[in-house]
Each structure stands twice: as structure tokens, then as C-alpha cells.
Amino acid sequence: MAGDQRLSHTDLAVLAPVGAADPDVLQPTVVQPEDRQPAAVQSAHPVQSETAGQVDPRRWRGSLLAGAVADALGAPIESKPIDQIREVFGPGGITGLVPERDGIGRITDDTQMTLFTAEALIRAHAQQRREGSSDVRYSTQLAYQRWLHTQGVPWEKARGPKNLTATPDGWLMGVPALFKRRAPGATCFFALKGYGQTGEMGTFTHTLNNSKGCGGVMRAAPAALWSDDPAAVFEIGAMTAALTHSHPSGYLPAGALAVMVHTLVRGGSLADALAACRAQLFRWNGHEETTAALDAAVDLSGRGAPTPEKVGTLGGGNVGETALSIAVYAALATNDLNAALLVSVNHDGDSDSTGAVCGNLVGALYGEDAIEPTWLAQLELREVIEAMAADLLAEFGPRPPADDRWATRYPKD
Template structure:
């Protein structure tokens, strides 16, 4: 794939990578202040139009939740997987699990362990060492070295949207075929969320992002995703939710009531996905779509994160609201890892190969860790 990238294609890809990751974080931060609130409570607190812009959560405006933390470690794990391929070792789910274990350390350690050079640069970011409402399934799923698999998933009843909320980066693997993107995402989701509604929603989100990053329309990306989902056991709730989202586009003016109708439960992943897809389809611009996505009684932060990833991948970085970006926690880290991911995907063999590697890149993304036993 690397040899096919021209300068314009590289710039477009980098813009979409930045758009997806920053957009997801913006939606996450926008929805964070609304956690646990019904639509009536949101309107009572923020006025009849609901929340219309960033509000304080976790101490200030622009603060992100565990969803963005985990998304960053997803990107880190994907880069590390590609770097480790030089060694002949190629099992991305293991590399993602190790990345999520590094996230788990941020949830109980006081700060970075300077002695762990094999952790790479992301785990040295001090601002990530804060607990921001992680779902219990994530904490238990990544609590030990045991790798959840599709045959033996962790937390088989966990159906919330936390796995989907961290899964947009899988869709940025544009050199992969969509079916492989779906398979990898579902395998990695099962490391914490074993219910098919949760793991397949994560996979569906990734495949839609994959289509958008390749230049498809949102409708086309959803249709392709529906085709791939049909072959997976337990797909029907996710398929039905996506089809309801598509149908809702033609059923009246976009608004909070339409969003509420797509989210009959407070947090089932497929309903959160449906809200995100609907809001992205009807969005006049990114800020409009994100406002729609968070103003409902369900999981506002997750819906915002998913919708932001979709709109960012669709439109690129420059479509994101600049005033919101200015206040976004971790913006510099998000930009740095976005550009590293784009560099790895477009120029990886020039950065590292079995014969020669750039030392700086291997310092940032080490091939081995103590957890690997190598």
C-alpha cells in the first residue's frame, strides 16, 4: 500500500485521521457533562435547546472521559502491532491487549513509570493518569494478562458502548479489507465486552469509519457495513438499529425527540451507534451533529464520541469547530499520535523493517515489552 500514496493522498488521509480522532474526543467531551441526565433534566439545566456548547465536566470544560483515553491506546496498539511485524510476530489482538493493559495502569498508578522504557511515549503522558468514569467491563477486562477471545470473551453480558467508543481507529486501517477490519475490531472488543451487541457495534462503527476514510459517502459506508454484519452470529439487534437510523432520516425534522426514539435503552451499544449514525447523516455541520448526538437521555458521551469519529472521518480535520478544539484536553497528544499513525500507515517500511529501523521510532513504539516475555 505504501508505494501507492502520493502527496495529496497522504495529506487527505492525515486530515481524516486527525478528524476522526479529534472529532471523537470533541464529542466525548461535549457529552461528558450530561452523564446520567434525562432529556428533561438536560433542558432544565441548559435551556430548551439543551446543551449547545462545551460545559464543565471533571473540573473544567473540554475534559474527556475514559473513551478518549482508550482510543489513544487503541492507536498506540495498532502502531505497535505494525512495528512488531518486522520480528515475524503478527497477532494484533495481543498488541491491542497490551496497549489496553497500559491504559489500565493509568487507572491505578500515580503517574508514569520512568523505568518502563518499553511502554513507549504515550504511557508517559501524565494527563492520562486520571480516572474518568471507565465502564466496569473495561477495568475487569484489562485487569490481567488473560486475553478475551470470541470463543471465550471477557464479560459476556457487557452490552454498553465502551468498546465501540474506543474502536474508531480500527477503521483508519485503510490498507485492510473491510471484512478484516470488522474481524479485528470484534476480536479486540471481546477483550472487555463479550455481548454480540457490544462487539458487533464496535465492529460496525469501525467499518463505517473505514468506508468514510476511503472516500465513501456515509450512506454507502453504512450499507456496506450492513452487508458484512449479516454473516455474523448475533448481528440482528445491531442490523435493526442501523436500519432504524437510516429510516429515521426521512421521518421528520431532526431533533432530540427523534434521537430519543432511537435510544430506548440507556446505554446498549447498538442504540448508541444508531444515534451516532442518524446524527451524522442529518448533521448540517460537525457542531450541529454533535449537539444532536449528546442531547438525549442515553449515553451522551459515547454517542458524541461515535458521531464525532464519523463526521471527522467524513469531512476531515478542518471541518471541526475551532473554538471547541481550543479547549479540548489532550489536543496536542491527539494530534501527535494522529500524525504518527498516518506516518506509520503511509511510510512504515521506511521507518522500520527487518534490516534497518529508525531508532527514534522504536523508542516511541518499542517492538517488545516485558509482558511479551521477549
């Protein structure tokens, strides 16, 4: 599959009963490490971290918030030709949040699934602390099944054969706005629907499809906090994507994004982040497309001021490696968070996903205070995103909560 197609409201109304047959399972692709060295790249201009090597809360909140803001910026112009965008919004393209059919500043499935990724990682980590063991892959799978339920699939058909609960749990299930259908990607929807029927999880060696759509990378940023070890962060980020996207270019960009955010929120520069992600990418079979896409972004960033036409030479962003490439290019080609977001969405392709990935990067680079205040004020679910960012910092901080309220908020699995 070339990329992630979006499911319309009509598609979802038909698909909600979960009755269609699943795609054929393909032969597995075995991922093996290789020993290679990262390449050097040019630096950008980060906000200074007060404590190098530790997570800067300003950068971390900036990563999640800017990702959501850019998701909302790009949603109204997703897959629209740049000439049409300019005709409607002016020669500079879209320059701010604009109303859609149900309001302004509306997030898409990109931010929805990022929140469920975050919830999964907190639940798995908290269970590890409480019980001594957990299965982070299964916790993430169940979190995505809860997201599937928010998209109209009855829980008994979404939960999978191992889960016998009558209703889905966790605090995100109490956020009504998360039950909005925002044209979810077909690959995610069908892969999760398949798990609801069979209980088979996608892994690096058990493939569900051959998709390298951008639906894996756009939700992976929370993996940045999983560990102090970049190799572990990369693997967790890639794992979250491999649950639904089985092509290496579908899951390796997710690992790369997680490592880049991991580096940036700890005070690193874009040069540091790119070097760190390359060091991990080269250890995996199938990295060539993602590596080449990053090389193209770095090269293009040195060729003058950014334009939508230049962005278009990197691809449409509908597949994992080009979504990451466009995001990295926008970050490298600008010296301002908000300018980077606008570069990342003003093009012919998958604007909300390229924006979301770019926002995760530049938010982690410049911090939350750099985000345009009027955009933040209009952002849907801002309070929920901020709460999840705070909870991630708490769980993965030096003194994670141990009270009963935390166990209720983040229960087992």
C-alpha cells in the same frame, strides 16, 4: 448486563488494589460467517477527497479530533434527563463545551482508550514490519492493561502473567493527563483486571461476560487504518471490543464503526459507509440487533428534524448497538459536523459515548476543518490526539518510519 456502568472515584479507590473475584466465565459463542448482501441507504454531504480510495489526512484527523470533542461535549450531561439538560442550558440543550470540576473540554475514558487502541495497532504493525510477525490481539490487550494502570492499578497487578516488565513502556505513559480517572466503564475495568490476574483474553469464542455495553464501540475507530481490506478492518475492530465485551452486540458495533470510518476517510459517503458495514455485519452470527439498530437510525433520519425525543426512541446509547445507532442517526439527520455532534449528545443517555462515536463518523466525513475552532482550542490533550493521528498515518502509510526513535516510541508488544 444491560450496559456499561461507570465507576466513580470512590469505586476506583476501592478497586485499585485488585482483590475482588472475577465474574464466572460463560460458555463461548461461536461466530460464523454468512453470505448476505448489504442494503442501500440515503447519502449525506461529505467533503471531497483529493485522492479517492486513499486515506485523506484531513478526514482522518477529523475523525479522532471530532470524536474527542464530542466526548468532551457529552461528558457533563451524561445520563442526565433531557428536561434537566434544557433547564440548565436552555431549550436547545447543551450548545458548547462547559466547565467540569477539573476544567473545560475534558475527555473521558472513551478518548483515553481510543488512544491506547491506536498505540496498540501501531506497535503490532511496526513489530510485524521489523520481525516478520506480531500478535495484534496481545498487543491490544497490553495497551489496555497500560490504560488500566493509568486508572490506579499497580503495574505488577495490571500487566498480566506473561509480562514481567518492571514498568509500562511507550510514549503514552509519559502523558500525565492520561492518568486522570474519568469514570471508566465497569465492564472494561473488571475484564482488564481479570486479565491481570489470569492472563485469559476475551475472544469471539472465549467469552468473559455477556456484556454488550458501549465500552467496546467507543474506542474502535483506529482500526479503520489497519488494512485496505474492509473484512480485516471489521475483524480487528470487533477484536478490540471482544477483549472486554463478549456479547455480539458489544463487539460487532465496533467492527461496524471501524469499517464505516475506513470507508469515509477514503472518500466515501455515508451511504457507502453504511453499505460497507452491512456487507461485513451480515457475515457474522449475532448481527441482528446491530443491523436492526442501524435500520432504525436510517428510518428515523427521514422523519423530519432531529430532536432529543426522537433520539430517545433509538435507546440510551449505553449498549453497543444503540450507541452506534444514535451516532449514525445524528450524522444522517444533519448536514453539518457540529450540528451532528450536538444531536448526538443531547438526550437522556450515555452522551459522551454516543458523541464520541458520532464524532468519529462525521469527523471522517467532513474533515478536521469543519470542527468548531473554539471547541478544538479548549479540547484537552488536543496535541496528543493530533500526534497520535499523525503517527497512525505514518505507520500505515506507504513509507513507515524505520529509525530507532520510532522503535523507542512504539516498542515491541
